[in-house]
Amino acid sequence: MKKSLVTFICLSTLISCSTDAINSSDFEAGDTFTDSDIRVVQLDTMTVDFSTMKFDSIDTSQSSRMLVGKYNDPVFGTVKTASFMELIPSSYYIDTDAEYDSITFLLRPDNYYYNDTLQSNTIHIKQVTENLKPADGVNFYNTSTIDFDEEDLGSLTYYPRPIGTDSLEIKLTDSLGQGLFDNLQLKKITTYDELKNYFYGITMQPDQEDDGAVIGFSLTSNMRLYYTIAEENERTQYSTDFLINTSSSPVPFFNQISADEPNEYLKMLTDQEFNLHSSETGNLSFIQSGIGIATRLEFPNIKTVFDIQGQGTLLDASLKIAPAISSYNDALALRDTLSVFIVDQNNELTSQLISTDGSAAQAILNRDNQEFNDIYYELPLSGYLEGLLSVDQESSDALILLPSNYNSTVDRFVLNTDINTQGTTLELTYAIYDEDE
Numbered sequence: 451m452k453k454s455l456v457t458f459i460c461l462s463t464l465i466s467c468s469t470d471a472i473n474s475s476d477f478e479a480g481d482t483f484t485d486s487d488i489r490v491v492q493l494d495t496m497t498v499d500f501s502t503m504k505f506d507s508i509d510t511s512q513s514s515r516m517l518v519g520k521y522n523d524p525v526f527g528t529v530k531t532a533s534f535m536e537l538i539p540s541s542y543y544i545d546t547d548a549e550y551d552s553i554t555f556l557l558r559p560d561n562y563y564y565n566d567t568l569q570s571n572t573i574h575i576k577q578v579t580e581n582l583k584p585a586d587g588v589n590f591y592n593t594s595t596i597d598f599d600e601e602d603l604g605s606l607t608y609y610p611r612p613i614g615t616d617s618l619e620i621k622l623t624d625s626l627g628q629g630l631f632d633n634l635q636l637k638k639i640t641t642y643d644e645l646k647n648y649f650y651g652i653t654m655q656p657d658q659e660d661d662g663a664v665i666g667f668s669l670t671s672n673m674r675l676y677y678t679i680a681e682e683n684e685r686t687q688y689s690t691d692f693l694i695n696t697s698s699s700p701v702p703f704f705n706q707i708s709a710d711e712p713n714e715y716l717k718m719l720t721d722q723e724f725n726l727h728s729s730e731t732g733n734l735s736f737i738q739s740g741i742g743i744a745t746r747l748e749f750p751n752i753k754t755v756f757d758i759q760g761q762g763t764l765l766d767a768s769l770k771i772a773p774a775i776s777s778y779n780d781a782l783a784l785r786d787t788l789s790v791f792i793v794d795q796n797n798e799l800t801s802q803l804i805s806t807d808g809s810a811a812q813a814i815l816n817r818d819n820q821e822f823n824d825i826y827y828e829l830p831l832s833g834y835l836e837g838l839l840s841v842d843q844e845s846s847d848a849l850i851l852l853p854s855n856y857n858s859t860v861d862r863f864v865l866n867t868d869i870n871t872q873g874t875t876l877e878l879t880y881a882i883y884d885e886d887e
Contacts, residue, residue, distance in 0.1 A: 500728045515560050516666065519531055531707050537692035554604075554676075559613075566663055576603060735867055767834075767877070770828050778864075799850075
């Protein structure tokens with residue numbers, strides 16, 4: 451991944467403590483605690499620094515789906531997605547007795563959608579006019595550009611049914627179909643390289659006036675060339691499928707994803723190394739997959755627990771973050787989980803955070819009291835914070851929150867970091883013991 455987008459929010463909390471005898475807790479004392487006066491302290495307002503950041507770009511040539519659509523978001527601006535792809539035939543052979551019939555594209559929904567599917571969407575299929583080769587020779591990104599012909603090869607206006615299994619069939623121009631048919635039948639195209647020199651590929655673009663939803667389509671979608679062969683008493687129809695090429699290296703496929711004219715806060719995110727603190731955004735933090743906007747978390751004062759008299763150990767830690775009220779609805783839906791990644795001081799992504807049980811760490815949405823607007827993401831952090839406490843020098847790393855499939859979605863979130871409302875709380879459970887003299 452290249453450099454990315456970040457928003458940063460600062461949150462300061464007060465400390466409240468409750469002390470219980472060790473006999474009334476679930477803590478199991480080891481040899482170190484033998485003959486010690488042990489108490490458990492709960493800290494519910496340890497300082498957390500929040501910000502928003504933005505990656506310079508996201509690698510979308512590794513996307514798990516095509517994304518096509520456009521809608522206007524009150525926070526993140528005009529979100530637009532388009533797909534670019536190279537197509538290769540299932541066979542380079544067409545019988546010399548065959549006659550051209552037609553050509554279509556079969557789009558298969560893969561159940562992903564975002565925003566309002568009650569509005570109509572339009573898909574324009576256009577021919578790419580340059581080789582699908584990444585500018586850096588490695589990957590395509592959400593910000594990559596490829597030239598294409600403005601004239602449609604085909605188009606379709608439809609009402610999305612993304613959970614359905616029916617394919618969308620878009621008829622393409624006969625000039626494209628006849629040209630491919632003739633070159634295959636006359637053996638002018640018999641190899642991948644010869645095909646690339648004749649036909650670079652296609653792009654699928656939303657209509658400029660669309661304001662509906664972004665729809666995901668399976669990479670098993672394909673272009674289909676139909677032709678017939680005269681048999682003894684009838685004509686039999688045959689077809690050659692042109693498949694999306696995801697096997698070449700570099701992959702000649704990517705999703706182009708943009709978000710124009712976001713709110714004033716997000717316009718400030720022009721450099722990946724810039725962290726926009728929550729104190730500058732009204733105690734809000736932002737996340738948008740596909741574009742690469744992430745919420746960034748730091749714990750600058752975690753070692754103040756050592757100021758508590760006596761030696762101690764961290765038993766548990768949990769961060770709760772509430773989505774901002776009125777920032778979500780059925781169309782702009784919250785997802786059940788957010789993944790947690792580690793970035794360095796320059797906001798370069800280094801790894802995914804691993805929980806103490808060895809699984810990938812996740813912030814899980816708690817909806818138990820949703821009718822009272824009391825919902826929040828909860829993230830276990832005992833392993834990560836224990837690591838911060840165990841080293842002498844301050845860490846320059848930070849955590850970021852993004853959906854796990856951030857290069858294949860456009861999910862967005864607005865988080866409330868104001869602890870004076872239903873916002874963020876970091877809860878620590880800390881066991882303290884005093885050794886006998």
